[in-house]
Amino acid sequence: MSYFSFLSTNACWLGAGFLLTAFSCFGQTFFISMSMGDLRQELGLSHGDMGLIYMAATLGSAAVLPWVGRSVDAYPLHRVALVVMLCLIALCASMASVHSVPMLALVIFGLRLSGQGMMSHISFTAMGRWYSAQRGRAVSIASLGFPAAEASMPLAFVTFTGIYGWRAGWWAAAAMMLFFALPVIVTLLSRPRIPTAAEAASQEIRQRDWTRKEVLRDPVFWAIAAGILAPPCFGTAVMFNQVYLVELRGWSREMFASTFAVMAFMAVVASLILGPLIDRISARRLLPFTLLPLGLASLVLGLVHAPVAAFLFMGLLGISNGFTSTFAGALWPEIYGTRHIGAIRALAFALMVFASAAGPGLIGFLIDAGIPFDLQLIGISAYCAVLSLVLTVAARALARRGLKDLEAA
Template structure:
């Protein structure tokens, strides 16, 4: 099946998965962090204070995700998506009308749970379940929602906040979810996709169908999770403190913001390339390479002061995110089966949310106590290098298990 034929025959479900990922952008760090300066000024918070607040709220969403995420194993995707988007819109309004720090924390919690957590979880889980032989391509297309949001949402927010204020911009975000996202996705998700007999016959044997309890007892799961969630930790940490980074280096914030287009392009290119490669070689075989772009990105950012480093860093982060997001989306159902994937992926996503929560808080605290930003980013690069080797060993262990 050609790429065009695949897109044409499955446009309904691929569009739904893509749009779920796109609209998750309202709950992603690159969008929320645009209000960081206003929140610090209005509520008298330091970098560390706001980072800690964000970390606690995100950790709370991570603890909640395994319980709500398994609902995808029991209810239609359409019902889950509608409920999540309704809650998502309410939390956007909560931040728009926050008058105390506790309300900011509550809004952060909901935005991270609904946006980063359940919207993405629903999109990738549905794509992995709807498609088997073409899973890599399906997940890669759903991942294109991230660069779309990264390219469009920040610019729109900056324009709106400059016109009607940051609170007004969050109100508009809520209205977009209610008036645009919900009606469109209600129609697209009205019909569930059932793989055809030919697809089932062409699909690779899925083998054992692991339960969540069995997966949690598998040490390989935890090793892989520590590796593949490095992008969540590092990307969130650096982007949440992007204003500090720009001030530290004496860069132009406008020029730095323009580099996000390169990041979005990197995600698109990597996602479109890695999807067919996964279908051809398997996610297991490609696992050891997923952290290499991010590793190089960290060493460049830590050692190059010129503003070109921002473009190189964000471009490589984009490539790494496209590679890693697509790979992980296909990897878990490949090695653990699809029968209990809602429950399994909910845990995997909660770990990712934990990683993204730890980044801003830890880096903000280290900044407050005087640890240099360059030293922190260098340590992140070393972590990626070490876990690239760990992932190679884990991939070999999974392949041995497959052949045993």
């Protein structure tokens, strides 16, 4: 089935997944970080202070996510989405009213949990549960919401806030959620997709369904996590410190904001290529290549200071983001089944949020300690190279496990 046929047949459900990931942007670092410079000035915080606040709030959201995330296994997705989006609307309005450090920490906690955490979690859980043979395509299309938001929101936010101020930008975000995202997404999710009998039979033959306790005891899970959590950790760290990067390089904010379109375009290309590839050869075989785009992106940004480096870095980061979001969305149900996918994905998402929290805190600390940013970027590249070897070993272990499952069947 071609992409166009697949889209036309499944437009309702794929549209819901796309919009959920797109509007998760209000809890994503790239969007929140655009207000960090103003907040630091108004609250009198250093880079390290802001990084620690962001890290603490994000770690708190990650600790709660495995428990909240299980709700998608117990309740209809459209009801969970309704509650989550109402919370996100209230939090966007609260961000527009922040005047103290404790309130800032509480609002970031909520934005990260409801936006980055639950909105994305609902989307990818739905795609993983509703599709099997074409899961790669479904996840790739849903994940296009990320680059769509990355391409449109930064420049729109910078332009809007340049006229009306950053607080007005967050009021606008709350209005978009209330009057567009919430009614449309709830309507699209209200009719869940039922997998065909052939899809269900195929899924049952291929694998067993793991529980979350079994996954926690699986060493392969932790090996994979150590690798695929690098992009949210280090990609988030660089995005969070984008104001510092722009000032360090002597670039303009408008120029850097324009690079998000490059990142978004490359993320779309990567997702659309990877989706059918996953359906054809499986996600587990692609494990060893997951970190290559991020490693190269970090190396380019660390060694090249000309403005072209911003576009090269963001293009490679877009490939990494497209690869990671599509890959992670398809991998967990592929290797652990779909019956408990909500609980398993909540665990994986919590780890991802932990990683995205650790990155800004670590980089902020190193900046305050006087560690050259270029050296940090080169270190990220070296980490990616080492973890690529770990993922190669994990892929081979999964291949052996797959053969044993076939023999047992």
